[in-house]
Amino acid sequence: MQLDLSGFDAVFREGHDKDYFERDLTVGYSFYAVGHLMYGATFGRVYNPPEEFREKVEESGTPFFEVDADVHETYEMVPRWKRTFLLLGSPIFTLIVLGSTGQVVIRGLGFLGLTAPTWIPYLAAVLLVLFFGLTWPLGFFGLIEGEAKGGRDDYMTERIQEITAENGFENVFVSCGDAHRKPIARSLEQDDWKVVEQPSKHWLARIISLADRITGRILSPIETIKEGKNQIRNRI
Structure with missing residues (x-):
């Protein structure tokens, strides 16, 4: 990873503090914490390992500063009633995602004139067994992150401004995901x-950004409908 910071006074980085025990481990928070661990161990590693960036x-x-909200703070940005709703609804959301992914794979194989290996059903059965221990927490984590995105945007913006003012920085470098970049x-x-924006060119970043937009649409149906109506009116 090439990183030229010669023209910057400081670097600000998105990323949660990983101290999960600053809050009581309720059922919902435990699911969220497990999902966060899984995300960091999979997508986070492939995309841009935070340790490598910091080094x-x-x-x-x-000077390097992490400006994101802590894990427990992000979780608490979502009201309790909504966290409960998302916890109960996340299995359905995750199964839809898994089912859609499976359909894409099967149709892709069919398009190429190939047949799915005979072990695919067995793999699906194993994944279903692992669902409650792995995929469900990851899905719940994704839904909470989508709901708390606006709060994290505001939190990081305020921290960037506070640290910059306290230290008299003039030119700073902000590293964050594309979902947070524009806000x-x-x-x-x-x-x-x-501000000079530089979108990520990493293929996984684009996939994550698309997933964030889809999640946002699902979590905000009223806003999605309003936006759709406005687009239709603008085209008429």
């Missing part, structure tokens, strides 16, 4: 910051 920054001698940039621009 690169420290090697350059540039943070817009908030900083509203406070007269000059």
